[in-house]
Amino acid sequence: MQNQIKQINLLLIEKFNIPPRPEIPPDPVDLLIATILSQNTNDKNSYRAFQNLKSEYKSWEEVARLSRSAIEKYIKTAGLGKQKSKAIKSFLSFMMEQKGSISLDYLKKESNEKVIEELTRFNGIGVKTAGCVLLFSLRRNICPVDTHVYRILNRVGLLKTTSPAKTFEKLNTNFPENIAHSFHTNLIRLGREICKPSKPHCLQCPLLEICNYENKNLIKPKSNKINSFMLLDNVK
Numbered sequence: 001m002q003n004q005i006k007q008i009n010l011l012l013i014e015k016f017n018i019p020p021r022p023e024i025p026p027d028p029v030d031l032l033i034a035t036i037l038s039q040n041t042n043d044k045n046s047y048r049a050f051q052n053l054k055s056e057y058k059s060w061e062e063v064a065r066l067s068r069s070a071i072e073k074y075i076k077t078a079g080l081g082k083q084k085s086k087a088i089k090s091f092l093s094f095m096m097e098q099k100g101s102i103s104l105d106y107l108k109k110e111s112n113e114k115v116i117e118e119l120t121r122f123n124g125i126g127v128k129t130a131g132c133v134l135l136f137s138l139r140r141n142i143c144p145v146d147t148h149v150y151r152i153l154n155r156v157g158l159l160k161t162t163s164p165a166k167t168f169e170k171l172n173t174n175f176p177e178n179i180a181h182s183f184h185t186n187l188i189r190l191g192r193e194i195c196k197p198s199k200p201h202c203l204q205c206p207l208l209e210i211c212n213y214e215n216k217n218l219i220k221p222k223s224n225k226i227n228s229f230m231l232l233d234n235v236k
């Protein structure tokens, strides 16, 4: 599988280039909260919700003192307000109770497995969110698996799994060094712009020659929106 991952990565880079990364990685707490907000919405809406919440308060400790419903008001542009505010509130309250402040810096010295174990203890925080903290904030060579990554890799035939969590586990066993960020980020872009859930634009796809998907759509699309804004590299 390693060689196939490398081949997919190169084909994606030919199409989209190497995605940029900020010099300073996002803070793990910021990243965690932004990832919770990003579920089932686009990056622009979740970025706005994140900014609404963060710009009102000096620290996450202050946000922790808000009620769940007050948090919900700030994040409504991201949708699923009740569910997301509950996950944020329960994470912040737990941190305050257990550690007296809100920081995930202690995770920097932990193994990937330990980081996943620590973060998935919280309600509303799954393996995908933990994977994003690992990749974007802790700069580990880990590829998080959301619905885009899950769909594309199963279509291409890199692996056959029945859930994003199972894809995450298989994919990240022995992932080729140093390419997780470009592989992940370019797959997200491919999923948004080309390999869409119901009607992929296969004629525009850099993976067409190696893709095993049986229902390829070989009709030329009328137009194609470019969507290169990546929330999780822009969280601050």
Ligand code: SF4
Residues within 6 Å of the ligand: 152, 155, 156, 194, 195, 196, 200, 201, 202, 205, 206, 207, 208, 211, 212, 213, 216, 217
């Ligand atoms: S060829 Fe079509 S189905 Fe296969 S990855 Fe590309 S867009 Fe998706």
